Amino acid sequence: MIEIEHVTKRYGETTVVDDVSMVIEPRTVTVIVGTSGSGKTTLLRMINRLVEPTSGTIKLDGTDNRSVPGHELRRSIGYAIQGNGLFPHRTVAQNIATVPALLGWDTGRINGRVDELLSLLQLDPAAFGPRYPHELSGGQQQRVGVARALAAEPNVLLMDEPFGALDPIIRTKAQEDLLAIQKRFGTTIILVTHDMEEAVHLGDRIAVMDAGRLIQYATPAEILARPANDFVETLIGASDRPFKLLSLGTVGAAVEPGQALGEGIRAEASQRDALAELLWSGRAAMPVTAKDGSALGRVTVEGLLKRAARPQ
Numbered sequence: 001m002i003e004i005e006h007v008t009k010r011y012g013e014t015t016v017v018d019d020v021s022m023v024i025e026p027r028t029v030t031v032i033v034g035t036s037g038s039g040k041t042t043l044l045r046m047i048n049r050l051v052e053p054t055s056g057t058i059k060l061d062g063t064d065n066r067s068v069p070g071h072e073l074r075r076s077i078g079y080a081i082q083g084n085g086l087f088p089h090r091t092v093a094q095n096i097a098t099v100p101a102l103l104g105w106d107t108g109r110i111n112g113r114v115d116e117l118l119s120l121l122q123l124d125p126a127a128f129g130p131r132y133p134h135e136l137s138g139g140q141q142q143r144v145g146v147a148r149a150l151a152a153e154p155n156v157l158l159m160d161e162p163f164g165a166l167d168p169i170i171r172t173k174a175q176e177d178l179l180a181i182q183k184r185f186g187t188t189i190i191l192v193t194h195d196m197e198e199a200v201h202l203g204d205r206i207a208v209m210d211a212g213r214l215i216q217y218a219t220p221a222e223i224l225a226r227p228a229n230d231f232v233e234t235l236i237g238a239s240d241r242p243f244k245l246l247s248l249g250t251v252g253a254a255v256e257p258g259q260a261l262g263e264g265i266r267a268e269a270s271q272r273d274a275l276a277e278l279l280w281s282g283r284a285a286m287p288v289t290a291k292d293g294s295a296l297g298r299v300t301v302e303g304l305l306k307r308a309a310r311p312q
């Protein structure tokens with residue numbers, strides 16, 4: 001658990017983070033979202049003490065983060081940034097091995113971990129381990145950056161606009177990879193973005209910041225249904241709200257008894273995708289199938305429209 005208590009950061013007369021308090025539950029994804037200059041990066045960097053707060057306290061599992069030296073703290077907390085920050089003169093494998101080597105892991109354990117992470121991020125260890133960062137595409141470099149941040153099995157991973165430089169298709173893929181990794185390792189992830197779409201997709205909870213203040217801290221569904229003020233409402237993009245709401249639920253949760261004709265959709269697809277497919281193919285209903293291909297029922301335009309309405 002991460003407890004941020006009345007944390008303020010000032011540079012001279014300027015307050016860039018203003019009395020922020022929030023509790024981050026273990027094994028969850030928290031997304032900090034807000035406009036440029038709202039203090040997101042500063043707040044994130046106070047967790048691993050790349051920035052020291054002017055006042056307030058940050059506790060990690062009950063322990064004040066000032067009770068251990070900063071460099072030690074940063075070995076136990078993963079950190080991934082936009083543009084990946086890889087060391088250009090080290091191979092991919094050496095980059096990923098950086099923190100485990102500092103921690104004195106033996107070679108066998110380091111190599112095992114490097115291979116495990118590369119495979120997990122769908123990069124063949126034999127092909128990619130010996131390469132240098134400039135021999136990789138931007139998307140591949142970004143994955144190596146995430147692998148390096150995860151190398152020493154941190155409980156906490158901080159990510160600052162990790163997908164900002166990626167094209168939309170690679171970005172979606174990288175987001176799916178991240179969610180899979182988070183499930184597998186149970187890592188507590190805190191991710192900064194200015195993209196509300198990304199926040200809704202990835203976050204168990206979203207923290208909305210404006211001018212250094214924490215304006216709202218809630219689940220995506222709560223934020224969509226009840227934005228705390230006009231600023232949050234603008235950030236969500238009101239015209240898109242029903243679709244964002246549908247993107248939170250799976251088809252499996254909207255399945256109705258009965259049959260339908262034509263091509264089906266899988267239960268784990270999003271309700272947004274189901275509605276798009278129904279509208280595009282001009283159908284009122286379509287079959288829903290389980291992973292093994294068995295029929296579960298159907299999903300209907302009528303049912304989905306009800307789910308897209310503002311929650312009461």
Ligand SMILES: Nc1ncnc2c1ncn2[C@@H]1O[C@H](COP(=O)(O)OP(=O)(O)OP(=O)(O)O)[C@@H](O)[C@H]1O
Pocket residue numbers: 011016034035036037038039040041042043194
């Ligand atoms: N070392 C520093 N000295 C003085 N001012 C700083 C320093 N670091 C950040 N700031 C200021 O603090 C404010 C918040 O910066 P921060 O990087 O936290 O914002 P952000 O929300 O992450 O923005 P962006 O989305 O553009 O990255 C900005 O106005 C920035 O200019």
